[in-house]
Amino acid sequence: MTTPAPQPFHQRTEAALADAHLNQTLRRVTARVLDSRTAGLERLPASDDWRDHARRIRAHTLAHLDRYLDEFVTNVEARGGHVHYARTAEDAVTYVTDLARARGLTKAVKSKSMISEEIHLNDHLERAGLQVVETDLGEWVVQLAQDHPSHVIMPIIHKSASDVADLFRRTLGATDEEVADVPAMTKLARARLRPEFLSADLGISGVNFGVAGTGTLCICTNEGNGRLVTTLPRVHVAMMGIERLVPDIPSLGTVLQVLARSATGQNLTVYTNLLTGPRRPDEFDGPEELHVVLVDNGRSTVLGSTEAEILYCIRCGACLNVCPVYQQIGGHAYGSVYPGPVGAVLTPALWGQDEWTDLPHASSLCGACREVCPVRIDIPRMLLTLRAKGVDEGRAPSWIGQGLAMFRRVAARPWLFGAAGRAAAFGTRLLASRGWIRRLPGPLAGWTASRDFPVMAGDSFQDRWKKRQTGKPGGPQS
Numbered sequence: 153m154t155t156p157a158p159q160p161f162h163q164r165t166e167a168a169l170a171d172a173h174l175n176q177t178l179r180r181v182t183a184r185v186l187d188s189r190t191a192g193l194e195r196l197p198a199s200d201d202w203r204d205h206a207r208r209i210r211a212h213t214l215a216h217l218d219r220y221l222d223e224f225v226t227n228v229e230a231r232g233g234h235v236h237y238a239r240t241a242e243d244a245v246t247y248v249t250d251l252a253r254a255r256g257l258t259k260a261v262k263s264k265s266m267i268s269e270e271i272h273l274n275d276h277l278e279r280a281g282l283q284v285v286e287t288d289l290g291e292w293v294v295q296l297a298q299d300h301p302s303h304v305i306m307p308i309i310h311k312s313a314s315d316v317a318d319l320f321r322r323t324l325g326a327t328d329e330e331v332a333d334v335p336a337m338t339k340l341a342r343a344r345l346r347p348e349f350l351s352a353d354l355g356i357s358g359v360n361f362g363v364a365g366t367g368t369l370c371i372c373t374n375e376g377n378g379r380l381v382t383t384l385p386r387v388h389v390a391m392m393g394i395e396r397l398v399p400d401i402p403s404l405g406t407v408l409q410v411l412a413r414s415a416t417g418q419n420l421t422v423y424t425n426l427l428t429g430p431r432r433p434d435e436f437d438g439p440e441e442l443h444v445v446l447v448d449n450g451r452s453t454v455l456g457s458t459e460a461e462i463l464y465c466i467r468c469g470a471c472l473n474v475c476p477v478y479q480q481i482g483g484h485a486y487g488s489v490y491p492g493p494v495g496a497v498l499t500p501a502l503w504g505q506d507e508w509t510d511l512p513h514a515s516s517l518c519g520a521c522r523e524v525c526p527v528r529i530d531i532p533r534m535l536l537t538l539r540a541k542g543v544d545e546g547r548a549p550s551w552i553g554q555g556l557a558m559f560r561r562v563a564a565r566p567w568l569f570g571a572a573g574r575a576a577a578f579g580t581r582l583l584a585s586r587g588w589i590r591r592l593p594g595p596l597a598g599w600t601a602s603r604d605f606p607v608m609a610g611d612s613f614q615d616r617w618k619k620r621q622t623g624k625p626g627g628p629q630s
């Protein structure tokens with residue numbers, strides 16, 4: 153189950169590129185968050201070693217996932233929790249809706265959970281008659297706007313403060329004073345959400361990491377809503393991808409060292425909660441029941457594929473922030489709940505290329521995503537693999553195959569390759585103005601729709617090399 157793509161990818165992209173307000177908001181926020189990330193990692197001595205260690209932990213866990221899943225399930229159950237393995241999205245939503253019906257639950261409060269977005273849990277619960285209230289501020293705004301998140305940790309990165317103020321006026325009848333600035337709007341959200349926590353009988357959360365050795369759930373939030381969701385309602389359901397495990401508490405400490413720093417630049421997320429089992433008889437708070445839903449939904453297939461490394465992801469969002477494509481088009485243009493570089497791999501890896509064949513091409517392959525990833529996932533390598541698979545499966549447009557066949561014929565004949573290079577250099581000089589081509593003709597116009605094309609060098613590398621060997625001017629400087 154995925155977010156249906158309403159338009160072809162290139163149409164969504166063109167619409168996003170034409171939205172100046174969106175472009176401005178994305179550039180401003182991603183630049184600020186990347187600066188914070190740099191500062192956060194600089195505060196961590198030997199941060200590269202921490203990143204290497206975090207990567208080893210993720211690689212080790214995924215290599216022994218069957219063992220760690222067994223251990224995790226045993227420990228959650230030993231501490232009074234229930235675990236349900238959901239092979240598909242349908243299995244997962246059916247389990248939660250059946251549970252709600254069986255316990256007579258009527259109102260759910262939720263903290264942020266990407267996997268719930270992935271399986272459209274809210275829609276299913278609402279169809280089953282439950283009221284569902286998002287309590288993460290960004291997710292609440294998304295819910296009020298009947299929108300979708302556009303970033304894995306900043307769901308409303310596409311909205312400015314004035315957008316949210318307008319929304320609160322329209323949907324909540326907020327006064328000008330209540331939306332005067334961000335603190336005022338936050339205060340309004342607190343006042344509106346507090347009664348929802350107190351009246352809910354079901355709390356639904358995501359899980360950042362499950363600790364196999366103890367059956368502990370680690371849930372990170374910056375607003376404290378995660379604590380209320382997981383302790384006030386009488387039933388807590390934790391939704392978790394099967395890959396989100398670490399072996400033990402020391403391993404958790406390592407991945408937490410790099411998670412918040414890579415995400416927001418914080419040393420640690422403000423509320424880093426460790427929950428082990430439901431309320432015990434000698435305790436005063438906590439849920440009566442804890443249910444952990446382990447969602448597979450394609451992950452075990454990815455595990456044995458050339459894209460398995462993408463499951464190391466700890467959902468920090470840094471690769472989105474640094475990606476020049478994401479910075480221009482934002483998350484909605486990807487059409488998937490997982491946007492940006494991680495989504496361009498994870499989405500087709502999980503659900504195939506029938507619907508998502510364009511996503512691996514939504515990258516300049518600049519490598520910035522690999523540079524910033526706290527667990528050093530080689531996203532560019534997997535994007536190329538997915539592109540190659542798409543070609544092997546006959547998904548590439550016919551003009552690409554014809555163009556490559558023509559290139560092969562030219563490139564195999566040095567005299568022809570040289571002549572074609574000189575003709576192309578001459579042609580680009582004819583079309584250029586001050587060294588740049590603003591608009592290429594015919595089918596090449598797409599290249600220059602949103603960027604300029606440089607004039608090709610007048611002489612080839614071989615020409616320059618010969619000049620250098622003979623000592624003529626114009627050769628490359630050493």
Ligand code: SF4
Nearest residue numbers: 465466468469471525
């Ligand atoms: S792929 Fe790496 S950088 Fe991107 S969200 Fe996952 S952990 Fe963060």
